[in-house]
Amino acid sequence: MTTLKPGEVNLGTTIMAVKFDGGVVIAADSRTSTGTYVANRVTDKLTKVEERIYCCRSGSAADTQAVADIVKYHLDLYTSQHDEMPTVKVAASLFQEICYQNKNNLSAWIIVAGWDKQTGGDVFEIPIGGSLHRPEFAIAGSGSSYISGFCDKSYRPGMSKEECIEFAKNAVGLAITRDGSSGGVIRLAVITKDGVERQVVYGNELPTQYTG
Amino acid sequence: MSIMEYNGSAVVAMVGKNCVAIATDKRLGQRALTVDMGFEKVAPVTDNIYIGLAGLATDVMTLHDRFRMRVNLYKHREERTIEPKTFSNMVSHMLYERRFGPYFVEPVVAGLEKNGQPFICSMDLIGCINYADDFVVAGTAADNLFGMCESLWEPDLGPEELFETVSQAMLNAVDRDSMSGWGAVVHILTPEGVITRELKGRMD
Numbered sequence: 001m002t003t004l005k006p007g008e009v010n011l012g013t014t015i016m017a018v019k020f021d022g023g024v025v026i027a028a029d030s031r032t033s034t035g036t037y038v039a040n041r042v043t044d045k046l047t048k049v050e051e052r053i054y055c056c057r058s059g060s061a062a063d064t065q066a067v068a069d070i071v072k073y074h075l076d077l078y079t080s081q082h083d084e085m086p087t088v089k090v091a092a093s094l095f096q097e098i099c100y101q102n103k104n105n106l107s108a109w110i111i112v113a114g115w116d117k118q119t120g121g122d123v124f125e126i127p128i129g130g131s132l133h134r135p136e137f138a139i140a141g142s143g144s145s146y147i148s149g150f151c152d153k154s155y156r157p158g159m160s161k162e163e164c165i166e167f168a169k170n171a172v173g174l175a176i177t178r179d180g181s182s183g184g185v186i187r188l189a190v191i192t193k194d195g196v197e198r199q200v201v202y203g204n205e206l207p208t209q210y211t212g
Numbered sequence: 213m214s215i216m217e218y219n220g221s222a223v224v225a226m227v228g229k230n231c232v233a234i235a236t237d238k239r240l241g242q243r244a245l246t247v248d249m250g251f252e253k254v255a256p257v258t259d260n261i262y263i264g265l266a267g268l269a270t271d272v273m274t275l276h277d278r279f280r281m282r283v284n285l286y287k288h289r290e291e292r293t294i295e296p297k298t299f300s301n302m303v304s305h306m307l308y309e310r311r312f313g314p315y316f317v318e319p320v321v322a323g324l325e326k327n328g329q330p331f332i333c334s335m336d337l338i339g340c341i342n343y344a345d346d347f348v349v350a351g352t353a354a355d356n357l358f359g360m361c362e363s364l365w366e367p368d369l370g371p372e373e374l375f376e377t378v379s380q381a382m383l384n385a386v387d388r389d390s391m392s393g394w395g396a397v398v399h400i401l402t403p404e405g406v407i408t409r410e411l412k413g414r415m416d
Binding site: 012029031033036037038041142146176178180181182203209211212 | 220241245246248249355387389394415
């Protein structure tokens with residue numbers, strides 16, 4: 001379980017990002033809990049740090065908001081100084097620097113994903129402790145433990161955008177059902193060179209699951 | 213996390229016009245993990261009494277069996293069926309017997325007396341009875357249920373209206389509690405019989 005201070009708000013959470021040829025699909029649930037109370041059931045955990053770079057936040061709500069704000073500032077400065085958009089790798093590196101150097105004071109498990117001209121779609125994961133990883137797809141948050149097997153079995157390299165969206169909906173939907181700290185709606189975003197399309201999937205629109 | 217929050221639960225009972233309602237959620241969890249979405253927390257004691265138990269699931273199951281035993285013994289000895297108020301006192305006694313090593317449950321009793329009078333009460337884990345003439349709540353979603361009941365309940369609701377009221381109170385209360393929900397069951401007790409309905413709710 002996460003090491004939150006008493007009264008601190010928890011992004012219990014299930015978040016994920018999947019790369020496809022041309023961009024990434026990112027997804028998150030929408031529950032923020034304070035202990036057992038659901039403080040916000042329509043949270044937006046997909047946070048923009050640049051036009052084509054988003055982060056998925058899990059862990060302490062305050063810590064991840066603060067870190068994302070600081071990275072957003074630095075990326076804005078980068079764009080001004082270089083007259084070009086930063087790559088996803090640069091954004092992830094900035095997240096890592098903050099998460100690693102402040103590891104004793106932070107409770108953050110972040111996925112950074114987006115599109116840049118150099119690489120196309122890119123996904124990075126920064127777990128607690130501040131290490132940087134670059135997988136093909138990433139799952140994080142308390143709900144991720146329940147879907148590791150499902151994701152490993154379902155994921156195939158070279159999936160299309162639509163297949164990635166279905167994969168994300170299925171995975172986050174399953175985690176929401178089993179994890180008490182995840183719930184609400186599924187927020188999705190598809191990031192490509194053409195922009196960011198956001199969508200919301202409500203409980204009644206989820207792919208069917210066995211629920212006893 | 214306290215032992216009372218380990219499994220998660222939501223129980224509510226309400227009084228209507230010549231009827232009572234009792235409802236519970238169906239989740240069985242182990243901290244954040246949901247293990248079962250069909251866990252029974254309310255059981256019939258007699259045709260006219262239902263008891264719902266919030267709290268630690270192992271104690272919920274054990275106590276349901278112990279109540280069944282005691283009620284059967286009562287019937288043999290007294291040669292009549294136990295009444296709701298008497299049964300509540302029996303439950304209170306059984307819980308206080310374990311004052312210094314209690315069952316981690318919060319019971320909610322709902323029933324109809326012999327004269328048709330509605331009866332509800334709730335108890336804490338060591339048997340302090342709280343009688344009410346409107347509604348009683350228990351479980352991890354108790355605070356949310358208090359808010360819902362206080363705003364939705366009014367006196368003299370008929371069986372169908374009472375069903376709507378108790379259902380809305382339950383569904384909206386558990387939506388703000390991460391440890392309860394995953395479906396609900398509602399029993400309406402009337403002099404003619406019991407109407408049981410399952411509620412379709414959010415499975416998150």
